[in-house]
Amino acid sequence: MESGYAVEVREVSVGYGAKTVLRDVSFRVRRGEIVALLGGSGCGKSTILKAVIGLLPVQSGEILIEGESMVSCSWAARRKIQRKFGVAFQGGALFRSYTVRENIALPMEEYTDLSREEIDRRVREKLKLVDLSGTEEMMPGDLSGGMVKRAAVARALALDPHILFLDEPSAGLDPLNSARLDDLIRNIRNRLNAAIVIVTHELDSIFAIADRAVFLDRDAGTVIAEGPPAELRDHSPVEKVRVFLNRGHLEKKE
Amino acid sequence: MNGSSCCVRFICEIGDATAAVFHDALKLISFTGETISELFLALRNPLRIRWKETLYYMNMCGANALPISSLICLLMGLILGYQSAVQMHKYGADAFLPALVGCSIVRELGPLMIAVIATGRAGSAFAAEIATMKATEEINAMQTMGFSPWRFLVIPKLLAMICMMPLLTFFGDMFGIAGGMIVGTFELDIPVHTYYTQTVYWVPPRFFVESLTKSIVFAIIVTGICCLRGFEAEEDSLGIGRATTSSVVTSIIVIIVADTLMARMFNMIFYGSAV
Ligand SMILES: Nc1ncnc2c1ncn2[C@@H]1O[C@H](COP(=O)(O)OP(=O)(O)OP(=O)(O)O)[C@@H](O)[C@H]1O
Ligand SMILES: [Mg+2]
Numbered sequence: 058m059e060s061g062y063a064v065e066v067r068e069v070s071v072g073y074g075a076k077t078v079l080r081d082v083s084f085r086v087r088r089g090e091i092v093a094l095l096g097g098s099g100c101g102k103s104t105i106l107k108a109v110i111g112l113l114p115v116q117s118g119e120i121l122i123e124g125e126s127m128v129s130c131s132w133a134a135r136r137k138i139q140r141k142f143g144v145a146f147q148g149g150a151l152f153r154s155y156t157v158r159e160n161i162a163l164p165m166e167e168y169t170d171l172s173r174e175e176i177d178r179r180v181r182e183k184l185k186l187v188d189l190s191g192t193e194e195m196m197p198g199d200l201s202g203g204m205v206k207r208a209a210v211a212r213a214l215a216l217d218p219h220i221l222f223l224d225e226p227s228a229g230l231d232p233l234n235s236a237r238l239d240d241l242i243r244n245i246r247n248r249l250n251a252a253i254v255i256v257t258h259e260l261d262s263i264f265a266i267a268d269r270a271v272f273l274d275r276d277a278g279t280v281i282a283e284g285p286p287a288e289l290r291d292h293s294p295v296e297k298v299r300v301f302l303n304r305g306h307l308e309k310k311e
Numbered sequence: 312m313n314g315s316s317c318c319v320r321f322i323c324e325i326g327d328a329t330a331a332v333f334h335d336a337l338k339l340i341s342f343t344g345e346t347i348s349e350l351f352l353a354l355r356n357p358l359r360i361r362w363k364e365t366l367y368y369m370n371m372c373g374a375n376a377l378p379i380s381s382l383i384c385l386l387m388g389l390i391l392g393y394q395s396a397v398q399m400h401k402y403g404a405d406a407f408l409p410a411l412v413g414c415s416i417v418r419e420l421g422p423l424m425i426a427v428i429a430t431g432r433a434g435s436a437f438a439a440e441i442a443t444m445k446a447t448e449e450i451n452a453m454q455t456m457g458f459s460p461w462r463f464l465v466i467p468k469l470l471a472m473i474c475m476m477p478l479l480t481f482f483g484d485m486f487g488i489a490g491g492m493i494v495g496t497f498e499l500d501i502p503v504h505t506y507y508t509q510t511v512y513w514v515p516p517r518f519f520v521e522s523l524t525k526s527i528v529f530a531i532i533v534t535g536i537c538c539l540r541g542f543e544a545e546e547d548s549l550g551i552g553r554a555t556t557s558s559v560v561t562s563i564i565v566i567i568v569a570d571t572l573m574a575r576m577f578n579m580i581f582y583g584s585a586v
Contacts, residue, residue: 136457139457150448152449154364
């Protein structure tokens with residue numbers, strides 16, 4: 058298993074109904090690697106993520122999680138695969154009728170035999186990681202947008218997964234917290250040797266944490282560049298990618 | 312030329328409509344299948360049931376609905392009493408008021424009114440809740456965490472409704488009869504004791520069996536349809552509104568249709584013929 062990829066996406070086409078949003082997307086993520094999915098708003102980053110985590114049927118192609126197919130497997134098998142990863146959705150998607158503590162404790166209660174005290178201890182630990190200590194008994198509706206995002210990351214970490222999917226976890230965070238979240242993500246990678254796929258627009262965090270970037274484009278409808286972010290910024294043959302990674306300027310040209 | 316293009320369009324529309332019907336039927340079947348299999352799992356292993364949610368819904372659609380349900384049934388009994396007392400008095404049939412009110416309320420109006428109230432109160436809330444959860448990706452999150460939305464969202468509501476609707480209906484029946492009794496006592500001077508014994512005579516226990524059976528069927532219909540509509544909702548605020556409206560409208564139609572069939576069925580059972 059160590060030799061294989063944690064996440065492997067092979068020539069996947071996805072879309073809604075008859076409409077295809079992305080076609081022939083391929084990328085691979087190893088354990089211990091952080092891969093950023095980049096691209097303009099509406100290019101299909103959340104869409105491909107939804108396909109990878111099994112929420113959206115692919116139109117063609119193959120998705121492997123630790124070598125197991127998410128596409129051609131039974132419903133029960135997919136559920137089992139889904140337990141291997143944690144997901145933080147773009148909007149947080151915390152369960153509104155549960156407190157923050159219950160949100161994070163739920164996966165542990167369902168899938169482990171830990172005692173109540175141990176679960177409570179781990180919930181506090183996860184919340185401390187995302188700097189939300191003391192919010193255990195609050196309802197998600199009473200949290201600010203950035204707090205919801207961090208709580209969602211804490212919930213994704215509940216079972217210490219080896220694969221993490223984070224959809225814009227740092228959007229709407231202040232620079233300090235955004236930097237803290239970057240540290241956190243790097244820590245998780247180092248501690249759990251996790252494979253992390255992160256969707257983000259924050260150039261700082263792309264350069265700070267991503268080992269590789271996969272650049273999606275709306276007009277092309279597929280991957281237009283892939284590689285280490287710094288290299289893409291300076292040497293990508295695609296101008297769009299350089300512009301994006303230089304914050305819209307190409308001052309370093311010529 | 313024009314005629315033939317018209318004809319083609321007509322055929323296309325028939326095709327589209329047929330496909331839509333099949334699509335809906337398929338969704339209904341898979342929804343029902345999921346619900347039944349999850350219910351079966353829940354009954355085999357009651358620890359799987361989300362008791363916290365179940366108790367919450369019991370309180371919300373049972374205890375909290377009691378005042379309004381009782382009031383409406385009491386008023387139904389009063390109205391029925393007033394309307395029929397006038398007519399019956401003309402023919403000197405005052406003594407049959409307890410029979411008329413008792414049978415109408417217990418066999419028909421009690422379960423029906425409670426079901427309509429439950430649709431408006433609980434059913435619309437179910438649909439809106441599930442549709443909102445869909446819009447905020449909570450259902451997606453549930454699925455990727457490996458939790459069945461049926462287990463978390465449908466089964467607690469279904470169990471709560473199946474437990475509470477018969478209770479509400481029983482209370483409703485009692486309040487309806489009380490409404491008739493008020494009219495009988497104050498307008499037609501029937502002594503309370505006579506009214507009571509007449510009611511007991513004309514409304515045998517098997518009518519309550521009919522009442523409660525209907526209420527269980529209605530509970531399943533309301534919960535099923537409203538949850539299904541919630542799951543089908545489009546993921547925006549308009550979609551949530553539409554899902555709620557259509558859940559209430561569909562539930563009420565299906566309730567009335569089911570009531571018609573059950574009225575006939577119970578007549579066959581009680582009297583051996585449909586009328
Ligand atoms: N439920 C849906 N039904 C139909 N089309 C959709 C749906 N969700 C998204 N789309 C379309 O798919 C495309 C990609 O959307 P997606 O949400 O994946 O973008 P994104 O890259 O995540 O954007 P952002 O950075 O703003 O989150 C968009 O053009 C959008 O209109
Ligand atoms: Mg997105």
